[in-house]
Amino acid sequence: xATTTPAPFALVRFxxxxxxxxxLATGERVRALTPDELGAPTxxxxxxxxxxxxxxxxxxxxxDWHPLADVTLTAPVEPRQVLQTGANYRQHVxxxxxxxxxxxxxxxPEEAREFAAKLMDxxxxxxxxxxxxxxxxxxxxxxxxxxxxxYSDVHDWELELAVVVGRxxxxxxxxxxxxxxxxxxxxxxxxxxxxxxxxxxxxxxxxWYRAKNAPGFLPTGPFLVPAPFVDGSDLEVRLELNxxxxxxxxxxxxxxxxxxxxxxxxxxxxxLPGDLLLTGSPAGNGQHWKRFLRDGDVMTxxxxxxxxxxxxxxxxxx
Numbered sequence: 373x374a375t376t377t378p379a380p381f382a383l384v385r386f387x388x389x390x391x392x393x394x395x396l397a398t399g400e401r402v403r404a405l406t407p408d409e410l411g412a413p414t415x416x417x418x419x420x421x422x423x424x425x426x427x428x429x430x431x432x433x434x435x436d437w438h439p440l441a442d443v444t445l446t447a448p449v450e451p452r453q454v455l456q457t458g459a460n461y462r463q464h465v466x467x468x469x470x471x472x473x474x475x476x477x478x479x480x481p482e483e484a485r486e487f488a489a490k491l492m493d494x495x496x497x498x499x500x501x502x503x504x505x506x507x508x509x510x511x512x513x514x515x516x517x518x519x520x521x522x523y524s525d526v527h528d529w530e531l532e533l534a535v536v537v538g539r540x541x542x543x544x545x546x547x548x549x550x551x552x553x554x555x556x557x558x559x560x561x562x563x564x565x566x567x568x569x570x571x572x573x574x575x576x577x578x579x580w581y582r583a584k585n586a587p588g589f590l591p592t593g594p595f596l597v598p599a600p601f602v603d604g605s606d607l608e609v610r611l612e613l614n615x616x617x618x619x620x621x622x623x624x625x626x627x628x629x630x631x632x633x634x635x636x637x638x639x640x641x642x643x644l645p646g647d648l649l650l651t652g653s654p655a656g657n658g659q660h661w662k663r664f665l666r667d668g669d670v671m672t673x674x675x676x677x678x679x680x681x682x683x684x685x686x687x688x689x690x
Contacts, residue, residue, distance in 0.1 A: 373441060373444075373445075373682075374397075374440055374441075374445055374594045374595070374679060374680070375400060375440055375441040376399060376400045376440060377397045377398055377399060377440070377595060377679070378595060378597060378677055378678055378679040379595075379597045379598065379601040379602075379677065380398065380428070380431070380601065381396060381397065381398040381427060381428060381431040381598075382396075382397050382398075382448075382595040382596060382597045382598070382679075383395070383396065383397075383415070383427075383448055383555070383595070383596040383598075384396075384397045384402060384445050384448050384593070384594060384595060384596070385415075385445070385446050385447060385448050385449075385450075385513075385593075386402065386443040386444060386445050386446065387443070387444040387445075387446060387515070388404075392446060393405075394410070394415055395443075396427055396430055396431060397440055397595065398431040399440075400439060400440050400441070401437040401438065401439060401440055402437065402438055402439075402440045402443055403435050403436055403437045403438065404436070405430075409430060410426075411423055411426055414450075415449070415450060415646060416450060416452075416644070416645045416646035417645070419536065419537070419538050419554040419555075419645040419646050420538065420539055420540065420645035421538075421539065422538055422554045422555075422598070424598045424600060427598075444515050445513060445514075445515065445593060445594040445595075446512070446513030446515050446516070446593070446594075447511050447512055447513040447591075447592040447593050448513075448557055448592070448593040448594060448595055448596040449511065449536055449557060449592060449593070449596060449646055449648060450508075450511075450646055451508050451511060451646050451647045451648045452508060452644050452646065452647060453505070453508065453641075453643070453644060453647040453648075454505065454506035454507065454508055454510070454511065454590065454647070454648045454650070455503050455504075455505060455506075455637050455643075455647070455648070455649045455650065456503065456504050456505070456506050456561060456580075456584070456650045457501055457502065457503060457628070457633055457649070457650055457651055457652040458502040458503070458504060458652065459492075459495075459502050459627075459652070460501065460502075460626055460627050460628055460633075460651060460652025460653075461621065461625050461626060461627070461652050461653065461654040461655060462489075462492045462493075462496075462625060462627060463621070463625065463654065463655040464652070464653060464654050464655045464656075464657070465488055465491070465492055466485055466488040466489055466492065466655075467655050467656075467657070467659070467660045468488075468657075468659060468660075469484045469485070469487065469488035469491075470484045470485050470488065471659045471660060492627060495627055496627045496628075499627075500628075500636060501628045501632060501633050501636040501637070503636070503637055504578075504580045505580075506561075506580075506584055506585060506589075506590060506650075507585045509587075510584075510585055510586070510587065510588065510589045510590040511590045511592050511648070512588045512590065512591055512592065513591070513592065513593050513594060514591050514593065514594060514681040514682055514683050516588055516591070517588075517683075517684050517685070517686045518562065518588050518589075518591060518665070518671075518683050518684065518685045518686070519586075519587065519588060519686055519687075519688050520665055520666075520667065520685055520686065520687050520688060521564070521586050521688050522687070522688040523564075524564045524565075524566055524567065525664060526564060526565040526566050526658070526659075526664045527562060527563070527564050527565075527658075527664055527665045528562065528563045528564070528565050528657050528658040528659055528664055528665065529560055529562065529611060529613070529618070529619075529657060529658060529665065529671055529673075530560065530561040530562070530563055530653035530657060531558070531559075531560050531561075531609055531610075531611040531619055531653055531654075531671075531673040531675070532558075532559050532560070532561050532609075532650045532651055532652060532653045533556060533558070533604060533607060533609060533623055533650075533651045533675055533678075534556065534557050534558065534559040534592070534648050534649065534650050534651065535553055535556060535604070535630060535633070535634065535648070535649040535650075535651065536553070536554050536555045536556060536557055536596055536646065536647075536648060537552060537553065537554060537634075537643045537644060537645055537646065537647040537648075537649065538552055538553055538554030538555075538599070538645060539551065539552050539554075539645065540552070540642050540643065540644055540645060541634060541638040541642065541643040542638055542641075542642035542643070543638055543639055544634065544635055544638050545635055546631040546632055546635045547631075548635075549630070549631035549632075549633075549634035549635045549638075550599070550630070550631055550634070552634060552638075552643065553599045553630070553634070554596075554598070554599060554645070554646075555596045555597050555598045555599050555602070556596075556597050556599065556602045556604060556675075556677075556678055557592060557593055557595060557596050557597065557648075557678060558592065558593060558594075558595075558673055558674075558675050558678050558679065558680075558681050559590055559591065559592045559648065559650055560590070560591045560611075560671060560673050560681065560683055561584065561589075561590060561650055561653060562584070562586070562588075562589040562590070562591070562665075563583055563584050563589075563657075564582070564583050564584070564586070565583070565658075565659055565664070567579055567582045567583040568580070568583045590648075591681060591683045592648070592681075593681060594679060594681055595678060595679045597677065597678050597679075601677065602677050602678070603677075604623060604630045604651075605623060605624060605629060605630070606622055606623060606624040607622065607623045607675055607676040607677060607678075608620070608621075608622055608674075608675070608676040609621050609622065609623060609653075609654055609674075609675050609676075610673070610674045610675075611656070611671060611672070611673045611674075612671070612672045612673075613663075613669060613670070613671055614669060614670055615672075617656075618656045618657075618658075618661060619653070619654050619655065619656035619657070620654075620656065621654030621655060621656070623651065625654065626651060626652065627652075630651065633649060633651060634649065637649055665685050666685065666687075667685060667686055667687035668685065668686075669684075669685040670682060670683070670684050670685070671683040671685070
């Protein structure tokens with residue numbers, strides 16, 4: 373449960389009975405935002421041209437404030453599109469290759485490590501980002517338990533910095549890219565490892581739909597932190613499983629930085645206000661540790677400047 377904001381103020385969405393309301397959080401308090409106060413009919417309309425000064429002024433006024441600890445926060449965004457970035461941390465890819473998560477398992481671990489290192493260095497110098505799409509329906513808050521589907525025992529975590537798109541971006545340059553960022557949030561991109569590669573027809577390659585798109589597989593938030601408060605180029609990304617550190621890295625290790633990702637993703641389709649662009653996950657996934665998610669596990673994911681999300685895992689029941 374979040375008790376204080378990681379920035380001077382942030383946008384949130386919280387539960388009010390059966391309804392979900394948009395809110396402004398600052399320090400240890402939160403208040404609902406009306407469309408008139410927001411200056412836009414919906415969250416995504418606001419993000420298309422975010423007036424952070426307007427919200428900064430509201431954060432200083434008296435109003436119907438409530439303790440942040442007394443409300444239940446849910447996902448702070450309502451994306452129409454979710455774009456995910458694969459193989460974007462050098463060490464992460466090396467670990468996946470060494471662990472055998474490729475279509476070529478004949479290499480020794482040493483050969484696989486050397487192969488992956490050379491591959492990543494070449495990608496950074498000459499390659500392009502690798503994107504695939506997720507389902508917006510999978511986006512939930514950490515108030516929703518993560519149900520582990522019974523069809524597999526190898527559900528894995530992938531803590532990621534997520535860009536929240538602001539002004540529509542279509543075929544933008546690297547130099548223009550950050551002008552289209554409204555803010556940032558936290559996403560844990562859950563992956564079912566044994567479904568990543570097709571076994572019935574290897575030539576087809578990866579099956580990201582089945583591997584990543586089960587209900588609740590994109591725990592998001594709890595805060596949408598405005599872009600002016602965040603330098604996404606060097607943030608600590610840390611995930612603990614039941615109190616034990618599994619992932620601990622910096623976004624400075626991204627092969628393709630945030631401007632490159634935004635520019636690259638925008639070349640095919642416009643990125644719309646409120647959309648999520650995940651930037652990839654660092655080393656330390658369950659595949660590396662040979663330890664996957666189980667009933668009762670608790671994942672605590674923290675990204676510097678964006679707060680902490682706590683995801684509780686439960687086994688799927690008949």
